[in-house]
Amino acid sequence: MLDFFTIFSKGGLVLWCFQGVSDSCTGPVNALIRSVLLQERGGNNSFTHEALTLKYKLDNQFELVFVVGFQKILTLTYVDKLIDDVHRLFRDKYRTEIQQQSALSLLNGTFDFQNDFLRLLREAEESSKVRAPTTMKKFEDSEKAKKPVRSMIETRGEKPKEKAKNKKNKGAKKEGFDVPLTASKTAPAEKSVGADNGVELSKEELIRRKREEFIQKHGKAADKSSKSTKSDAPKEKGKKAPRVWALGGCANKEDLDYSAPTTNGAPEVAPPEDINLIRGTGPGGQLQDLDCSSSDDEGAAQNPTKPSAAKGTLGGMFGMLKGLVGSKSLSREDMESVLDKMRDHLIAKNVAADIAVQLCESVANKLEGKVMGTFSTVTSTVKQALQESLVQILQPQRRVDMLRDIMDAQRHQRPYVVTFCGVNGVGKSTNLAKISFWLLENGFSVLIAACDTFRAGAVEQLRTHTRRLSALHPPESHGGRTMVQLFEKGYGKDAAGIAMEAIAFARNQGFDVVLVDTAGRMQDNAPLMTALAKLITVNTPDLVLFVGEALVGNEAVDQLVKFNRALADHSMAQTPRLIDGIVLTKFDTIDDKVGAAISMTYITSKPIVFVGTGQTYCDLRSLNAKAVVAALMKA
Amino acid sequence: MASADSRRMGNDGGGGVGGAFQPYLDSLRQELQQRDPTLLSVVVALLAVLLTLVLWKFIRSRRSSQRAVLLVGLCDSGKTLLFVRLLTGLYRDTQTSITDSSAAYRVNNSRGTNLTLIDLPGHESLRLQFLERFKASARAVVFVVDSAAFQREVKDVAEFLYQVLVDSMSLKNAPSFLIACNKQDITMAKSAKLIQQQLEKELNTLRVTRSAAPSTLDSSSAAPAQLGKKGKEFEFSQLPLKVEFVECSAKGGRGDTSSADIQDLEKWLAKIA
Numbered sequence: 001m002l003d004f005f006t007i008f009s010k011g012g013l014v015l016w017c018f019q020g021v022s023d024s025c026t027g028p029v030n031a032l033i034r035s036v037l038l039q040e041r042g043g044n045n046s047f048t049h050e051a052l053t054l055k056y057k058l059d060n061q062f063e064l065v066f067v068v069g070f071q072k073i074l075t076l077t078y079v080d081k082l083i084d085d086v087h088r089l090f091r092d093k094y095r096t097e098i099q100q101q102s103a104l105s106l107l108n109g110t111f112d113f114q115n116d117f118l119r120l121l122r123e124a125e126e127s128s129k130v131r132a133p134t135t136m137k138k139f140e141d142s143e144k145a146k147k148p149v150r151s152m153i154e155t156r157g158e159k160p161k162e163k164a165k166n167k168k169n170k171g172a173k174k175e176g177f178d179v180p181l182t183a184s185k186t187a188p189a190e191k192s193v194g195a196d197n198g199v200e201l202s203k204e205e206l207i208r209r210k211r212e213e214f215i216q217k218h219g220k221a222a223d224k225s226s227k228s229t230k231s232d233a234p235k236e237k238g239k240k241a242p243r244v245w246a247l248g249g250c251a252n253k254e255d256l257d258y259s260a261p262t263t264n265g266a267p268e269v270a271p272p273e274d275i276n277l278i279r280g281t282g283p284g285g286q287l288q289d290l291d292c293s294s295s296d297d298e299g300a301a302q303n304p305t306k307p308s309a310a311k312g313t314l315g316g317m318f319g320m321l322k323g324l325v326g327s328k329s330l331s332r333e334d335m336e337s338v339l340d341k342m343r344d345h346l347i348a349k350n351v352a353a354d355i356a357v358q359l360c361e362s363v364a365n366k367l368e369g370k371v372m373g374t375f376s377t378v379t380s381t382v383k384q385a386l387q388e389s390l391v392q393i394l395q396p397q398r399r400v401d402m403l404r405d406i407m408d409a410q411r412h413q414r415p416y417v418v419t420f421c422g423v424n425g426v427g428k429s430t431n432l433a434k435i436s437f438w439l440l441e442n443g444f445s446v447l448i449a450a451c452d453t454f455r456a457g458a459v460e461q462l463r464t465h466t467r468r469l470s471a472l473h474p475p476e477s478h479g480g481r482t483m484v485q486l487f488e489k490g491y492g493k494d495a496a497g498i499a500m501e502a503i504a505f506a507r508n509q510g511f512d513v514v515l516v517d518t519a520g521r522m523q524d525n526a527p528l529m530t531a532l533a534k535l536i537t538v539n540t541p542d543l544v545l546f547v548g549e550a551l552v553g554n555e556a557v558d559q560l561v562k563f564n565r566a567l568a569d570h571s572m573a574q575t576p577r578l579i580d581g582i583v584l585t586k587f588d589t590i591d592d593k594v595g596a597a598i599s600m601t602y603i604t605s606k607p608i609v610f611v612g613t614g615q616t617y618c619d620l621r622s623l624n625a626k627a628v629v630a631a632l633m634k635a
Numbered sequence: 636m637a638s639a640d641s642r643r644m645g646n647d648g649g650g651g652v653g654g655a656f657q658p659y660l661d662s663l664r665q666e667l668q669q670r671d672p673t674l675l676s677v678v679v680a681l682l683a684v685l686l687t688l689v690l691w692k693f694i695r696s697r698r699s700s701q702r703a704v705l706l707v708g709l710c711d712s713g714k715t716l717l718f719v720r721l722l723t724g725l726y727r728d729t730q731t732s733i734t735d736s737s738a739a740y741r742v743n744n745s746r747g748t749n750l751t752l753i754d755l756p757g758h759e760s761l762r763l764q765f766l767e768r769f770k771a772s773a774r775a776v777v778f779v780v781d782s783a784a785f786q787r788e789v790k791d792v793a794e795f796l797y798q799v800l801v802d803s804m805s806l807k808n809a810p811s812f813l814i815a816c817n818k819q820d821i822t823m824a825k826s827a828k829l830i831q832q833q834l835e836k837e838l839n840t841l842r843v844t845r846s847a848a849p850s851t852l853d854s855s856s857a858a859p860a861q862l863g864k865k866g867k868e869f870e871f872s873q874l875p876l877k878v879e880f881v882e883c884s885a886k887g888g889r890g891d892t893s894s895a896d897i898q899d900l901e902k903w904l905a906k907i908a
């Protein structure tokens with residue numbers, strides 16, 4: 001039922017492969033590596049590629065990857081357990097070969113795993129087979145028939161006995177719960193719980209199902225017992241006498257009156273209000289300076305952590321010493337606190353919240369089980385891994401060289417078309433002017449197409465820019481050729497039509513580049529998104545640039561997702577034109593809260609082509625991944 | 636006269652300072668003479684040993700830090716298979732590499748020197764990171780090119796090659812370069828000469844566009860180095876590095892079972908070892 005199962009090292013060597021079908025498995029596995037592992041989306045362990053579902057598992061200690069592929073339409077329940085079993089068996093059987101540093105041991109070793117794998121597969125498949133529906137018990141077999149009739153008559157005295165019986169059952173069930181929850185991968189525990197049910201499910205599903213049954217069977221008693229620990233704490237706080245409602249309800253007016261005693265109908269005197277708290281500001285009612293309020297925030301944040309830190313120093317010191325020396329493999333619990341801190345740090349640096357969560361998940365996946373070297377703490381290992389993944393995300397996946405592509409287009413005697421899109425007020429027109437200045441400096445002639453026919457003054461703005469650029473690069477200094485020109489058709493017209501005419505005009509007049517400026521639009525505005533998608537589909541520009549400001553936080557995710565979706569939905573082509581690059585603007589306004597760069601590149605996996613750092617023509621930069629990551633990781 | 640005066644003054648001044656030190660030196664000499672002469676000799680011996688240790692370490696590190704041969708190139712160009720072939724001569728299936736692999740390789744020349752072959756991943760998001768890590772210890776760099784897909788990927792190949800060349804030129808001991816045109820077993824593979832010409836043309840354009848790109852965010856990084864001579868068309872011979880071209884085929888002529896055609900590559904490795 002499986003299409004294939006491969007085991008390969010992270011360095012690229014395939015150690016063992018099982019192929020259920022004749023198709024090669026390299027294609028899907030390469031797609032898995034490129035989209036998931038290399039783009040840091042490794043939190044979830046399954047991936048869909050065409051008609052196959054791929055599930056994978058990383059062994060970070062020995063640098064191996066286990067991948068299994070099966071048809072998407074099948075829902076195989078035994079796959080997760082199969083991967084775990086195979087992983088364990090393979091690791092134990094070939095420990096010496098995979099343990100060494102050099103790749104020679106991997107190359108020279110023979111991994112004859114076929115028989116073991118087939119045996120494990122057979123076991124997994126059998127255990128997942130659906131059993132015949134159980135026949136109903138006859139009355140004679142049930143427990144009720146065995147009990148004498150007298151015992152079933154309910155009197156007041158009988159209740160405690162039944163409760164004792166319930167408690168015993170609960171205790172047994174609870175043990176059954178704790179064992180799979182605490183023990184990580186011991187087979188006997190799984191077997192004992194699985195034997196109850198008869199169907200081999202994954203651990204989490206099993207626990208969930210058992211819990212539901214348990215709650216159903218024992219009803220409120222179970223709820224009370226499971227919540228007893230939690231309710232103990234609040235119970236201690238408010239020692240209120242429980243209200244006793246007499247059976248039969250003597251509804252006496254005085255008894256039912258629970259209101260607080262009042263004097264003359266006036267309410268009780270409230271505790272004296274803290275005038276200072278209400279006023280909040282310093283003495284004299286003036287507004288506090290910004291510095292004071294920020295230090296208050298820090299103090300408040302530090303105080304709760306201080307007592308816990310003081311308590312934890314002794315234990316932490318020993319733990320740190322223990323962690324420093326000797327090789328220790330990382331587990332999730334070790335990394336938990338560090339990852340939480342890193343996640344909060346990333347969110348504080350303006351990375352979108354779900355992306356920070358996904359990133360930390362992926363880093364945890366990559367580090368789980370890894371053996372740390374001596375003298376490296378958990379914090380340093382996690383920080384190092386996070387830094388590497390951030391640099392990896394910011395590296396462009398495709399070539400970023402606009403000038404080279406323009407030269408190519410020049411050779412083919414057609415203009416190079418760039419479209420700028422984005423929401424309102426991000427700096428499309430300003431950055432368009434900056435980019436045209438840069439192109440003019442490099443000797444290319446530019447046609448600016450004013451396809452923003454909605455905003456008042458949009459055309460005039462571009463006309464002013466054109467005039468200034470023309471003054472900087474007059475036709476006389478370029479052999480009588482107009483280097484920059486504006487193509488506009490006024491307001492209220494169809495943007496896609498204007499763009500098409502502009503491109504035709506550029507081709508006739510021999511302009512090298514056409515920069516198309518569109519109106520800003522919100523990502524939720526369906527008719528405007530349709531209009532943008534139409535402009536891009538009809539004119540097929542060479543580069544679609546999304547302009548986003550660096551100040552945006554979680555909104556970046558929403559904007560990019562909706563823009564891409566709109567472009568994909570309204571395109572007729574097989575492979576729709578999506579956003580090709582990002583221009584990050586207003587970078588000078590953020591200090592070191594550079595998280596927006598990460599959010600945007602993570603969502604689209606497209607590179608940041610330009611960074612805008614101001615409002616003059618020279619304020620155009622390209623992204624330096626290391627500097628951005630350094631600013632991001634700075635405390 | 637004046638000079639003689641100043642000289643005397645200088646002498647006096649020097650004598651004055653020397654005079655200040657003189658009692659200390661005398662006392663030191665007396666101390667040492669009083670003690671056992673063996674102590675003095677022991678101290679001198681220790682100093683000598685320390686000095687030799689430091690010098691030896693220094694020399695050793697200089698020699699041994701540069702024993703690595705890096706295999707770089709685009710994704711799917713055949714680096715990992717080449718790595719396997721050089722080490723064992725066998726054929727293995729490979730996947731996209733995520734991390735580097737390294738192994739010791741014995742060169743088949745008269746001295747039998749040992750080199751460390753390091754196979755770096757070619758994926759765009761990883762390659763620069765790994766290159767950064769290993770370039771300091773590189774004695775030679777083998778840039779693997781997929782000759783069959785070269786026509787399609789010319790710009791990407793040239794861009795990566797440009798980056799590697801610029802990085803290598805900034806190193807203290809510039810490594811020797813070999814551009815291995817792999818996958819020669821495919822019929823549509825381009826020859827090494829053609830690849831060299833195309834790369835030269837492409838790099839010629841690239842050095843103009845790369846230097847014209849907008850500066851990076853923190854303009855502390857220096858201006859990119861200029862490849863070749865300014866006025867003339869770019870040629871590999873203009874570089875201060877040694878660049879050679881070689882044809883090879885990691886897969887071999889007749890499929891998986893045959894041996895690879897990597898003799899030229901092995902000869903070059905023997906030469907630079």
